[in-house]
Amino acid sequence: APAPEAEETAPEDQRQVASWDRDLTALLGELERSRRTARDVPLPAALSATQLLRLAADPDGFAHELARPMPRPPQPAARRGTRFHAWVQSRIEPLLLVEPGALPGADDDGIEDEQDLERLKEAFLRTPYARRKPHRVEVPFQLVLAGRVVRGRIDAVYREDDALSESGGASRYEVVDWKTHREETADPLQLAVYRLAWAEHAGVDPEQVTASFLYVRSGRIVRPAGLPDRKELERLLIGNSDY
Known part of the structure; x- marks a missing residue:
């Protein structure tokens, strides 16, 4: 049988x-955009050392943080971390006055309460660094890598060869970062940045600078080998300049 003729649709x-x-097309477009897994997020012209570590460890997570920054609530542990760093510094420079927030590298140090802070002070006094006089403490730096500025602060720098210096030998240094978390899992990339920053500040070859983590709770000192050099650090930034 022939097909029935279609009825004419009214205007x-x-x-x-x-x-x-039109509505369906708009909704489908919105759904497609919401399901997109890739979005270009430009890397800032200036980064903190902590942000650089975050970029290296989790580029996608760091990109999400840049795209949708979330405010961080005040953390009592962060204030206690600042007080620990200030206490270490005051033992070396007793007349130094440390303002709140002046030590940006001391935040979120996993210090639970006032008693825990006192335990950390006692633990630090049992380490070799409590008996050594540092060359510099709480050293701020700005390091230019691949056209971007990386900012941070080195907890302490020790000069290792006073005898060599007196005889005209090359100076050698050790940069040290205090770690107060219970987990001893610090990223060696942090020390790579600190080592390069101090080497360029002091005008010495990075090979003349060693770098150490002091895990204050246990007293363990870790000196990672094979730290990335300037080229490797710049490659990290260039590879993630727009992601």
Whole structure:
């Protein structure tokens, strides 16, 4: 049997169907955009050392943080971390006045309460660094890598060869970062940045600078081998300049 002829659609109905089509197209487009897994997020021209570590450890997570920054609530442990760093510094420079927030590298140090802070002070006094006089403490730096500025602060720098210096030999240094977390899992990339920053500040070859983590709770000293050099650090930034 022949197919029945289609009924002619009234102009008003045609306009209604066309509006439905436009709405459907818009909704489908919005759904597609919401499901996109890739978005270009430009890397800032200036980074903190902590942000650089975050970029290296989790580029996607860092990109999400840049795209949708979330405010961080005040953390009592962060204030106690600042007080620990200030206490170490005051033992070396008793007359130094440390303002709140002046030690940006001392935040979120996993210090639970006032008793825990006192335990950390006692633990530090049992380490070799409590008996050594540092060359510099709480050293701020700005390091230019691949056209971007990386800012940070080195907890302490020790000069290792006073005897060599007196005889005209090359100076050697040790940069040290205090770690007060219970987990001893610090990223050696942090020390790579600190080592390069101090070497360029002091005008010495990075090979003349060693770098150490002091895990204050246990007293363990870790000196990672094979730290990345300037080229490797710049490659990290260039590879993640727009992601």
